[in-house]
Amino acid sequence: MNPQQRQIAEQLAERARSRADLADPPRRAALLDVVRQALGQGLAAQALPLLSALSKARPADPEIALLHGVALRREQRLLDAAAVFSAAIAAGAKDPALVQGLAQTRYELGQPAAALFAEAQARNPADLEILRNRALALASEGGRAGAETLLEEAVTKHPAWLDGHKALSVLRWTGGDQARHAASYGPACAAQPGNADLWLAWFRALAQARDWTGARGVLDRAERSLGVTPAILVSRLFIASEAGEEAETERLLAATAALQGETINLIRVRHALRRGEPDAAEAVCLPQLITPSAPLFWPYITLAWRVKNDPRATWVDRPDQFIKACPVDLDTSELPELAALLRQLHTMEQPYIEQSVRGGTQTDRSVILRHEPIMQRARARWMEAIRRYVDDLPPWEQGHPLLGLPRQHLLIEGSWSVRLLRQGYNVPHNHPVGWLSTAFYIALPSPDAMGPAPAGHIAFGTPPEELGLDLQPYRTIAPQEGVTAVFPSTMWHRTMPFEDGERLVMALDVARPRY
Secondary structure, eight states: OOHHHHHHHHHHHHHHHHTOOTTSHHHHHHHHHHHHHHHHTTOHHHHHHHHHHHHHHOTTOHHHHHHHHHHHHHTTOHHHHHHHHHHHHHTTOOOHHHHHHHHHHHHHHTSOOHHHHHHHHHHOTTOHHHHHHHHHHHHHTTOHHHHHHHHHHHHHHOTTOHHHHHHHHHHHHHTTOGGGTTTTHHHHHHHOTTOHHHHHHHHHHHHHTTOHHHHHHHHHHHHHHHOSOHHHHHHHHHHHHHTTOHHHHHHHHHHTTTOOSHHHHHHHHHHHHHTTOHHHHHHHHHHHTTSTTHHHHHHHHHHHHHHTTOTHHHHHHOHHHHOEEEEOOOOTTHHHHHHHHHHHHOOOSSOOTTSOEEEEEEOOSOGGGOOOHHHHHHHHHHHHHHHHHHHTSOOOOTTOTTTTSOOSOOOEEEEEEEEEEEEEEEEEEOOTTOSEEEEEEEEOOOHHHHOSTTTTOEEESOOOGGGOOOOOOSEEEOOOTTEEEEEETTSOEEEOOOSSSOEEEEEEEEOOOOO
């Protein structure tokens, strides 16, 4: 902990011991202010003993219940959070935020939540986030058509609502309606032709699908409404670079030489690597490593260093130390039970447009946080295996993307299941939002159906194919039921195609720890 975190943690412990008088308004306000500071500093775990005592003393206090539920959610104790929200509502607490909190928590647990979101929306009809989450919950409960209708009506009424357009686009794409997935943006841009964010959101929806013709058409129309803007130039550069248009890329790189930002710097790095110019890629990456954008650039600078045979690539990746196959303590009866549950969750017709899955599907929400007892047991055992991995890491090293962070408190950044079928695979990618990443093998094809090695293996250090780099994998791990592959989130990795059968895994990212 840093000094400020330590001071707040000490205040929480002292307040919990003293049990301040909640009937005294100034003392109550001071008490809850310390709790809010703790949540702002990422100290939800330290706030929970005090909040638990306060909830017992004042079960119908909506402010206490909300803070208690939020702290439990931050610690990913969703079943406990749902119980707190439910108890407060049953005790007479009237805050609409409690209904919304309960709805969101039940949705993330994989429990029915659409009706609760509808109730929350009725209490706060102006909150479009509630409407979006109601639509997502409705779709997860089998009401995809109704969810689309909700979102369609909302974006028609609120054309500038970017989150609504994106949710509708994802719903259509994963439901198999690729032709119309971005259709809502056109009328919205016609209604608000001066809204640059809306035009760019439409562009991104098409560019993610590598629909270069459609994306260019959007930029042409945007330019007629907005003129030539830096964002439009960068967007044109992105298309030219990713489509392999060398002359246009060079022209636009010159036109945007003075611009800075994550997107254009990533374009510069990828273009330099494509051209076999690792020094140029390194020069762009290095300044970014001391900024919040560092997780996006560590994977690329390691590629540049590997091309140059620079030992710093090994210092970052350390494949012999950091890539491990770790057993997870689930028995032979639990794995089939978990597999049966996961198969029920693979309801999408197509994987998410921005994900790496080819020839299979991916689940929504954070699957490991679900309510089912088998999932709860799997989460506990899986996190125990990851904890052992973390405890075995080398000592802290300043500036290293994995070793340079604290390791005490581990939380999940996101989790999902991937179900690959015949010839399915994942393209090379990394996980810039995580600290550690894992792939836990739940069910696999027979060895004969899998095919000869490295079919079905996870391969590490594999650069994106479109960069054209002649770099071989550091190593591969053969999948084995009941085993999880653990590796740094900055590590490039892919899944190799296999001949036939079903390859069912769960994956999660561990969040970058704060203490």
